[in-house]
Amino acid sequence: MNSESIAEKVRNQAMVAREAARRLRSASTVEKNSALLAMATALERSSDDILAANQKDVVAVRAKGLSAALVDRLALDQKRLFAAAEGLREVAALPDPVGAMVSMGRRPNGLEVGKVRVPLGVIGIIYEARPNVTVDAAGLCLKAGNAVILRGGSEALHSNMAIVAAMSEALRSTALPEQAIQLIDNTDRASVQALMRQSGLVDVLIPRGGRGLISTVMENATVPVIQTGEGNCHIFVDKSADLNQARSIIINAKCQRPGVCNALETLLVHREIAEDLLPSVAQDLQAKEVTLKGCSKSQAIVPSLEEATFADWGTEYLDLILAIKVVDSLDEAIGHIEEYGTGHSEAILTNDYTNARRFLEMVDAAAVYVNTSTRFTDGQQFGLGAEIGISTQKLHARGPMGLEELTSTKFIIYGNGQIRE
Amino acid sequence: MNSESIAEKVRNQAMVAREAARRLRSASTVEKNSALLAMATALERSSDDILAANQKDVVAVRAKGLSAALVDRLALDQKRLFAAAEGLREVAALPDPVGAMVSMGRRPNGLEVGKVRVPLGVIGIIYEARPNVTVDAAGLCLKAGNAVILRGGSEALHSNMAIVAAMSEALRSTALPEQAIQLIDNTDRASVQALMRQSGLVDVLIPRGGRGLISTVMENATVPVIQTGEGNCHIFVDKSADLNQARSIIINAKCQRPGVCNALETLLVHREIAEDLLPSVAQDLQAKEVTLKGCSKSQAIVPSLEEATFADWGTEYLDLILAIKVVDSLDEAIGHIEEYGTGHSEAILTNDYTNARRFLEMVDAAAVYVNTSTRFTDGQQFGLGAEIGISTQKLHARGPMGLEELTSTKFIIYGNGQIRE
Secondary structure, eight states, X not given: OOHHHHHHHHHHHHHHHHHHHHHHTTOOHHHHHHHHHHHHHHHHHTHHHHHHHHHHHHHHHHHTTOOHHHHHHHOOOHHHHHHHHHHHHHHHHSOOOTTOEEEEEEOTTSOEEEEEEEEOOEEEEEEOSOHHHHHHHHHHXXXXXXEEEEEOOGGGHHHHHHHHHHHHHHHHTSSSOGGGEEEOOOOSHHHHHHHHTOXXXXXXXXXXXXHHHHHHHHHHOSSOBOOBOOOOEEEEEOTTSOHHHHHXXXXXXXXXXXXXXXXXXXXXXXXXHHHHHHHHHHHHHHHTTOEEEEOHHHHHHXXXXXXXXXXXXXXXXXXXXXXEEEESSHHHHHHHHHHXXXXXXXXXXXXXXXXXXXXXXXXXXXXXXXXXXXXXXXXXXXXXXXXXXXXXXXXXXXXXXXXXXXEEEEEEEEXXXXXXX | OOHHHHHHHHHHHHHHHHHHHHHHTTOOHHHHHHHHHHHHHHHHHTHHHHHHHHHHHHHHXXXXXXXXXXXXXXXXXXXXXXXXXXXXXXXXXXXXXXXXXXXXXXXXXXOEEEEEEEEOOEEEEEEOSOXXXXXXXXXXXXXXXXXXXXXXXXXXXXXXXXXXXXXXXXXXXXXXXXXXXXXXXXXXXXXXXXXXXXXXXXXXXXXXXXHHHHHHHHHHOSSOBOOBOOOOEEEEEOTTSOHHHHHHHHHHHHHSSXXXXXXXXXXXXXXXXXXXXXXXXXXXXHHTTOEEEEOHHHHXXXXXXXXOOHHHHTOOOOSSEEEEEEESSHHHXXXXXXXXXXXXXXXXXXXXXXXHHHHHHHOOSSEEEESSOGGGOXXXXXXXXXXXXXXXXXXXXXXXXXXXXXXEEEEEEEOSSOOOO
């Protein structure tokens, strides 16, 4: 297909999704929950087909010699698939965000002005080779009353087609339109380009993936985008910190799951406690096979550190690597984070009241922590229920996004003949 | 200047604004209010300079033969300027949105997770030849703790320079950085282009103006945009409506201020009451010099109507013109609004409970009204205080945007050594 007919096809899907979204506006919570439960059952019943399709994708990816990490993200087994289905049941159990009255009040002229939570409409999700995202995103979007257009990575195409076929089949048995969940089955770049430019039909795009994907979308989209992503996260150990606690938090933030966006990437240490803290922390981290890179001051304290270069301060390793810098003051730490941070998750470890408050106020990030691990930036951990991603922008949603972030609001106004003077 | 050096200059202003925004993060309400009051006084004290600069702009615009409406939007006199200054004092009197705790709770592991309102950072405002916007936007952005970069229309350049000079002068006498308010004094298109692409430095763009401006920004910006704008607003008169009330609401919505975005543009009338309503409404409207255009059914009832063409349904007249259509049902009215509306302000006039509820639920717009005039879509009227614009998009803010909509949130987390299992 040439890019024009791809764009045409995507546009048609967007129009069909918009029509489905119109029906979803008046879907009741019971209707949406029944659909989610039917989708979960359908995924389990179709597990043979889905796992066979997934096997096809995995074989093709292996034949291309792509990385083991990619294969791991792509591969499904019955346990993973059933976990995704169970996830839909959990979403069904969450409170419905739609219809909540955010505010309501009576104006001096008697008008009653309310602000009510409504679905966004049509949500486009652009993501990479993770078939579980297909299930999660469809479930969350549906629960919030939205139609969804899914554009997954080419490596997962067969898996995604089988998953969406099962979910669509399930929707046919419910009161909701099966067109509420749509997969773009063309994995040419032109289909992403087309999706990004459906303003008027698609209400929001959520790209989930690496820096390249996100910046392509930011650069080219005419549809509003919620930026998710990169976490170059810091922990600053202030001079008043409890050093034993600091050691355990640093190990946790770096090692518990190094490949995710809320993992620690650079450790900042106040010079007055650097000599007490760094040797033992370095030992702990090295025992867990973390490669350590340090500024000259930290190298002077722990000679086994590699030299950190300028580039290290700006790198999200997503790996067992940690950069370490000794700083002279709280303000130097805040300045470093301002310069190199990505506005994701930042922590101070301190027992100083004033410093804790200043760090919370001055650090401009989605999540700012005192005396705990950056790894908690997560919808479940924050009590939002399932999460569709972590926003690192400041509009609409910041930090973990749950069901509420998949809604908009509208003003409704009850009058009895008022006119404006 | 060539476009490269223009872009360079805009980038420098954005960097300076970012630095100012950093200081504003910790500005207290008292500091911000003092600055607003100082700015108001400075505008009054500098009124001779400002009015002289404005006169220069007005003379130039008149010499170019531009429209009287544009001259009216551009021209300042002492009364208008003092009203703008008074507006700053009103903003100082509004509650500070920053620092409000949106939510706070304790998680099972003892973490205290709160969501707190914080400034957005740097806001870019792109607007046309209205010097009062320079004052209003600067005041609202500052109160919400943001630095602002103003890019007004070329016709108002001298006025804007004089106004910003006075406000900056005032800031120098306060605790806040004068760089918090910046004017782009280059009116080449390249400066707008450059401003739209400062992602990483500018947090949000708010374009205020006509369709051309808004769509250029949507098309080209890499910075997140809040779309404001167009209102192709409808009133649907259901068969159970109180017809006397309907007449007064229709006249108000069309005539009270026809040039604004919440004015009525198309009237939809249920066929069962069309013969009772249309002749008298037409007479009222024609007495106020409104040109009426109608579908064939409405022409059959009121022969003096001009013929409405297909294009009329999609036109925001912003003038004393009204399109009229007779519809067979509530659902036909909702369908018409779905097809031609711009998601701004829509009203039903009815005494039918079920129809009122259905209209409120199914019409997808920023403000949906029962039995009152669309003219109320306004920050002051809704009780938000002053307004920076009316969002017609669904992300972040929808409808009138007040101070709260000029903020973001961040999660703050208090721990005592928690790590993630």
